[in-house]
């Protein structure tokens with residue numbers, strides 16, 4: 001191999017780093033620590049946290065039964081009612097919701113209070129979207145696809161505010177905004193897509209184009225890593241999706257002149273480093 005390039009934007013984004021650091025900081029304090037949902041989509045990190053005594057709270061019902069300890073809200077954020085439960089149970093709260101997501105919560109709350117119907121462009125099952133819906137005073141629609149947008153049908157005098165899940169593709173967002181714009185509503189569009197995702201995707205595309213092989217590192221459940229894989233694969237046929245170094249066949253790489261490496265937003269730095277170092281040998 002003549003050239004090996006590690007993407008500058010590979011790995012944790014600012015919001016995820018902040019959330020993971022918050023958990024490790026709380027562990028040091030010795031209190032009982034809970035996270036509401038897995039702090040990130042990465043099995044390795046979750047296992048390490050479980051080994052260190054962090055408990056994972058999966059449901060609202062489970063949350064209601066907690067009487068003491070510190071609960072950490074992950075970067076995806078949660079519906080407003082979750083804050084109420086935490087407060088009424090006198091739990092110590094560490095809110096690691098990404099500030100960019102908090103901004104969406106604030107916006108949709110203000111806009112629904114002013115009577116606007118919220119359209120969230122994103123995936124209905126994604127926890128960030130579920131969190132956002134919990135700030136919309138039950139006046140929202142989630143649109144995932146262009147087909148959803150085509151069939152969206154509220155009275156034409158409805159005022160609408162469109163926001164996006166932070167990690168969705170900009171073109172999908174634009175397509176849906178265009179379809180809704182043609183329907184004659186009074187619309188406010190707030191592009192809430194996070195730059196971290198865009199920058200990582202753009203860099204992956206450029207790097208994949210310039211490389212003979214591309215390695216994408218991330219948990220198989222991580223949707224942003226899956227997207228990085230798709231983008232890279234479209235530019236570079238020899239794209240490999242790995243979770244850790246164990247999944248990588250280093251012999252195959254020897255036949256390529258240039259190799260690029262990128263990683264999803266929830267991939268820990270030590271895993272990226274391990275892969276990078278092994279490829280350099």
Ligand code: F3S
Pocket residue numbers: 013014015016075076098099100101166167194195196197265
């Ligand atoms: Fe926040 Fe953007 Fe990461 S919204 S959690 S910095 S992808």
